[in-house]
Amino acid sequence: MGGNLVTWRSKKQNVVSRSSAEAEYRGMAHGVCELLWIRRLLTELGFKPEKPMELHYDNKSVIDIAHNPVPYDRTKHVEVDRHFIKEKIENKIIRLPFIKSEDQLVDVLTKAICERVFHDSLTKLGIVDIYAPT
Template sequence: MQAPQKAHWDAAIRILRYLKSAPGKGLIYRPNRHMDLVAYSDADWAGSASDQRSTTGYCTFVGGNLVWWHSKKQTTIARSSAKAEYREMAHSTAELMWLRSLLLEMGLLVSKPMKIFCDNQTVICITSNPVYHERTKHIEVDCHFVRDAVMKKLVETPFVSSSGQLTDVLTKSLFAHNFRLCCNKLSMGDLYAPA
């Protein structure tokens, strides 16, 4: 906003073209028999060419339906991909715990552990392995927050391959085919598409 360039104008026009070409695009919500809380968490480490900051994102599902998504450039520079991803996993954990307490207030019991899918093996190991503590001092608060939720069996952190990572659409530039695939997995549909 302070110093607009032609590249910013081109990006805005591209977004408007996309919106005009898909007037019926939206999220499709389907009834399910479960109230499982699931999140996908990801970070694009040092993805910004201008300042080397990571773009992080997560999406949260309740009963298989997408209810919340978030994408943001991190305010500090992460010195490793694990640090960037772990910071986002802490945000995802906080979001899931808030959703769980909201559902409990509404009288809906969430009995299964909540799942946060992550495509970084190092981050998954840090959540359950206290030996990593000395190597992870710079992310100590986030580390203890997520590890505490894992130890209390409130959260599980299963691995998801990069091809199954739904938040890539929020954190990375994708080819058209991969973009459409992620949108389909996020339950985006076209109301005007022929049945």
């Protein structure tokens, strides 16, 4: 979309998260797995990525947890995911740039947002109403 590879999937988790940060972190781990799959596919096709792949995230707490090696009480249930993501960051395979919530285009597909943000997102995605009067 817009010249970029995009993957999006919704899946019922088989665990109950104890906090929103834990749920977001589990989602981040799944996103990292998707990036690694895309990276491997590109490499097999002869297009080895030269820079870290970016997983844009709008939750600063989760990004901080990913970069900080110190365990928190709120992360004790996601230790495996935490070490997995940290390793990929340290090896410069992925980057986790922060993106403001209002610039998070996927929100138009996943949650209720105000009309202005909705229309801005549709415009950025290049989606047009073919039935709108001209």
